[in-house]
Amino acid sequence: MSLFRQIWLTVMLSALIAFAGSFVVSIVTAKGYLEQQLFTQSTDSAASLALSMSQQKKDLATSELMVSALFDNGHFSLIRYTDTKGKVIVERINTTPPDKVPEWFVSLFPIVTSPATAQVSDGWMQAGTVTIVAHTRFAYQSLWEGSIKLFAWILAAGCFSGILGSVVIRRIRKPMASVVDQANGICEYRFVTIDEPKTPELRSLAKAMNAMVLRVKAMLQEQAARIQQLRNEVSQDALTSLANKNHFDNRLISALNDDDVPDSGMLLLVRLFDLATTNQQLGRTKTDELIKRVGQKIQSATGAGNNYITARLTGPDFAILLPGTTEQEGMALASQLIKSLEELYRQGFAPQSNVAHLGATIYAHEQTPESLWARTETALAKAKDIGENSAFLEKVAIADSSEAGKDWVKDILDGLKTHRFATASFPVVDIEGHALHQELMLRLKDKDTSQLWAAGTFMPHASRAGLIPQLDLETVRLGISMLEQQHGAVAINIAAESILQPDFCDQLLVLLNQNARLVKQLWFEVNTLGYQSELQALANLSSKIRPLGCKLGIEHFGRHFNSIPMLHEIGLDYLKVDGSFIRNIDQHAGNQNLLKAICVIAKSVGIATIAERVETQSEWLMLKSLGMDGLTGPIVTTRQS
């Protein structure tokens, strides 16, 4: 029983006992008082009657008249006149029961009236005795009415004290509830501070809890900052803050293999002209300045908020990966970039008018990085041949061009209508290899060939048409129907742009509520870019769906170079750490440090960590020693098949 219920019950019970006690005592007292009054009335009447009769003749008629006169005009249940031998001479009895008074009341509180006697004399001689018993009828009525009034009053007082008790309890309850809520929050790794209540006992408790929460928060912030720092150290070029070669290579492998990324795009390679000479002419500091400027130009040319990856590979080499870009878009970006690099000479940062060349090529899934790099080198050589500050695209024949020219938006809308979607599942296991869940990827069945198109193929089109939320909901539906047929859990990817739409969240909640039985088997993971608005939306979503029992996580954690989110403020169950930090983890001390730090902070706020794109057994072993909780990737998929 809750504390408040106990307090309330105690208050009500003690009030009840007090009131019931006072009620009974009042009635019993009143009853005693009435009995006494009735006896007094009887005694007085007996004395008066005896006195009157003593003065009169003692014949039967007179005696009868005198007794009747008193009886008929008074309130008596018995008047009896007996002679000296005890023989009854006159007797009058009235047994009318009290009206308007229920019988149970009469039997519960019987009013006992004692008979009163007085002696009648005839001159010096004794004539007899009068016995009088007063009638209880009016006493009962009086007692009954008094009891009703008392009961009404007690009832009113009881209600009032009940209301008063409730108000007082509510006053304590509110701050108490917030303290309890805070304590529960801490159990769930939600660290919130609360307003200090006015009640002194609760205030010191809240103060202590707030202080603890603030300390924990500060500690977590410190750890988050450390992760940020480690992440930058391992994946960024120190000079330009672009990605470094290792990170770019890992991301390129993702782009060429992952299911949920566009299956084609462009790779641009930018090389500063004759950096060795420049270095000699300008000196190291100015050369560094030039490189930094180039980095900025590249960054501003590619813009933010997209999935483009920019990197500085080695001394003079910069690379840009443009997933999902068409040839036209890519070359437009390339020529714009070359133009902006040319300006560096006019602005005096570059020593000669020939600043850089750009080689470009188109890539498609399943191609190797080596072949790509070879093509860009060829393109770069051809660009050099063209002249100062020029770009060249090395074209390749793309094997399957049936998707080109297809009206994807129309096809997606049609697919939604006719439910032409399916899912492919990828197993995710815990660190010991036991199944955790199946990660679902959306597939679109071709209308004609019944070929399955991967998400990466149609998602860019859907994104441009704003159809992502609908596709995400379709995936959820497919996941639920899958759960209806088989055991185990499924994980469903939700795009960051979906959770930003309130409509999507409402529809998702409707779906979850309709399938409450299966909700516990659903894991949702969001690919967040790390913007504040997204994190806010994620926290909102978390507060709505996690209480239902489903799990919520972030996928590709660390991929984007925005700030690491404050994990404890969102309310998450798991993180899937981006494959770019996992690849060759057994040989990369920097990534090991980063993962170790992520594991520590995640554990401290109750979040599980899962590694993406694990390929080798030694990576797995390393992940285990670093404290990761689960993994997914080729090694798991091949092991299962």
Added chain:
Amino acid sequence: MSFDIKPSGLLANRLLKAGSAIVLILLTVSLAFGFDFDRLQKTLIQKFGASNVRLLQDWKTLLNDTKTVPEPDKLKQINEFFNRKITFSDDQVVWGKADYWATPLEIIGKDAGDCEDFVIAKYFSLKEIGVPIQKLRLTYVRAKIGGPSSTITQAHMVLAYYATPESEPLVLDNLISDIRPASRRPDLAPIFSFNSDGIWAAGSTAPASNSVDRLSRWKDLLLRMQAEGFD
């Protein structure tokens, strides 16, 4: 809350009355065991000085001696004792009040009393030595002063003794020393008579609940008697 039978007192008042009833029960029970003369004497000395201790002792001796004698002798000796030893005097003179019922101890202490005081003293004395109260009546009489033919009348009280319920009573009066049958007292016209039976519930020697509340003289008297040591 109001109960409209009689003007109601406060709760405290009611409790006080209930308390008096309990005291009365104790009193009534203990009266049957006789008077505590040691305590009576102490009270007497304390209230009235040592001058009448002798009288009290005489009374004690009398009560002891008469316990076993026949009823007519009991009446005679008790009547004589008080008629002889106690001076008749008005309440106004003795107590400074218009009407006051004195206890047996007070009448001895003051060595004086009016007609009610004589009657009360005789009544309790007879009761003490075993005369049933059913045979005794405190009787209000209208007395003609100076003989049966006198036209001057006065309110008076005598103690009447009925050998049987039907018999003619004997009258114990403080005005004349000998006990006479009622028929030989033409100067007295009885108005009303009563005894302790009237204040108790019929058929019981114990008082009914708060029975003497209204008979305040009786209650007053009995309470005072108890305080003095009639227990």
